Amino acid sequence: MNFRLIVFAAFLLGTVSCIDQDQTQEVILVQNKEAIEKYLLEKPITSVKEYKEEEEGFYMFWQVARDSTALSVVRGDTVRVNYTGRLLSDQVFDTSIEQVAKDNGIFNSTRKYEPLKFRPGFNFAIVGFEFAISLMREGEKATVIFPSRLGYGTSSSGPVPANAPLIFELDLIKVTKVPQN
Template structure:
């Protein structure tokens, strides 16, 4: 019997090694898409404009459209207020002090307020930057980001590995970057 169990364990282990990394990524991506779809079915989002890209799996729902005409271009400096959540509703990060306090993630060592970063140069996760790329100054959106465009298989404080992320974003300001603010190559 022990040989039989060992044989089954060995077979399963060897077969699992036959699954390529890209197949694993596809399984995770498909799971993320289904989880986003399930969430939206259970929690409809009121919006005035929508963006859905089945190939990327990213969904963006505008709560406010400013029509300011000021869209970010790399390397613009942007200021963004945000709330980052998981599909279970837990908040993992925010630029709002009161939201941090209400969700027991307040850190007295950090400043609260809009984050300021250079757009399009990799300072934030790809899904966050992608959502900002579709916004204009003054727009407010809710963006659903599959794990591959978030933190992927790497866990972060408050974020398990392979987590779909939800960001409530408010693009507060789009401005130019000075030469000394550009990142070193």
């Protein structure tokens, strides 16, 4: 009896270890893309300009766009951006704006609410967020939606569950150009 149990447990462990991680990621991507497309059908986003990478499930909608004379972002520049992060359920999970935090029950009195300052191209945690910023110009506002593999992936982070597509409302306030050699 115990021998059968051991053989069954070994079979289960062998089956689990044979799961193709790439195939699993592909299944998650397909599920994320379907959820994003459903969201966009149910809640279309008004925009003046759009960018889509449908194969990747990346969608960006500008509410305010600037002409080509506005400063663009390149690797090494320093940017300041206000943001609000949401799940497809529209639950706000993070923001740089104090009033948005208060309105959505996530206010933290020990946190300093101010535009996020970072240098694109230097290990920012959320790839989809950074990519969206790279497409923007100073003074632009946009909403970006992307699958979990461009967000937190298979890890959870606070109120963000594993494999969750993300939505960010972005306001690129300032671009400080990297000094040229």
